[in-house]
Amino acid sequence: MRNIKLTIEYDGSRYQGWSRLGKGESTNTISNKILEVIRRMTDEDVELFCGARTEVGVHAYGQVANFRTNTQMKDYEIQHYLNRYLPMDIAVVSVEDVPERFHAQLNARSKVYIYRATISDVPSVFDFKYTFHCFRRPDMDAMRQAARLLTGRHDFRNFSTVKHNKSTEREIYRIDIYDDGEEMQITLHADDFLHNMQRSIVGTLLDIGFGTRRPEDITAVFDGAQAASAPCDPKGMYLQEVRYE
Template structure:
């Protein structure tokens, strides 16, 4: 009897060309590595479905994925096998059986992303793969004002790198939280879905506000323009983490 298995995965995306499997001759991906180990484990050709397609260099605390198999292995046996044979920068924290119709991507109701920005006097050598360092002092109050204008349902085409998309670019952001201490500023973006590079462009634009290069009020005009060139730079990949997927 075919089973539908769900995985809860965390990974360091530093050395990968993103989540999505690429064709032969292309780079190494998270999905590709997982599918290789899953196929050896089950003796089947496994196709893994991920909740989100994180970009090259982006990390995940909780990526959700599922696959179908006829294997009789117990879930704890799968978890043990996967963590034994996967590289050290990918870990599977949970394995469980789910209903046949469960789909990691289509059933997802919301996602939460975390972006980490180092702001100390000296960039931390050991955090360089997981934060984007700002040499400029950032005005957190101004950034929060700008972020508040993005909350709600809007057309986020100006915050999308894919110029050729024919699909709707309307998304709803439920909340943007900005927290800062003496060494790090963290931006958490929570919404029902995200466009290509959307979170990184939001962060890049908020940083420009924090530097005083833009006024918070400009966010409304950027949204209304639906023009990518009106928004800020795309923030570096290494500071971004997929934090949680809700169902």
């Protein structure tokens, strides 16, 4: 049996995340759309594993997934078939055979998310669907000061909406805040993220940038003395990369 690795990009605007089970179960998910086409292509009841379960409205530049199949189709034939029948807002960037032991979720070592926000005076009519617009320029020095308090290994329970998890400790390797005068990008690289953790962190950083919170509030959130800010608008959030080394 072959093990097929997919690298996928998608516009998450109209989907209920990568997958949605339990109380809010939905078939309108990225994974379900891909599975429907794979099952039609292989005539097999396959299971699809992913590197990161992106949330409702979040996009991806480099999602990774894998499935096992007996199909004899060549890699390029699989890619062409998937891209022919998938919705136009989901694209398979690459297809490759990988060793049997590769598992997109279990083998992931770290994940990188990027948040895009426009800081120009006038919001772009072409980018507004995929970037958050700041109607005033945030204090990025204050945001960077707060970002330094977030890096390292911490218990991020208070920066997430997780309900049941064995451990809520995660390690953030770095948070970069960059701007070119028109767009600000916040890049978060961590070993893993709890549910809504990256959006809650960005929402809190933005509030600090807008002056409604202070950098030292990060410590207060960790301690439980304050709540994190509301999660940021998902339209500016992208899964940039899942790393396996």
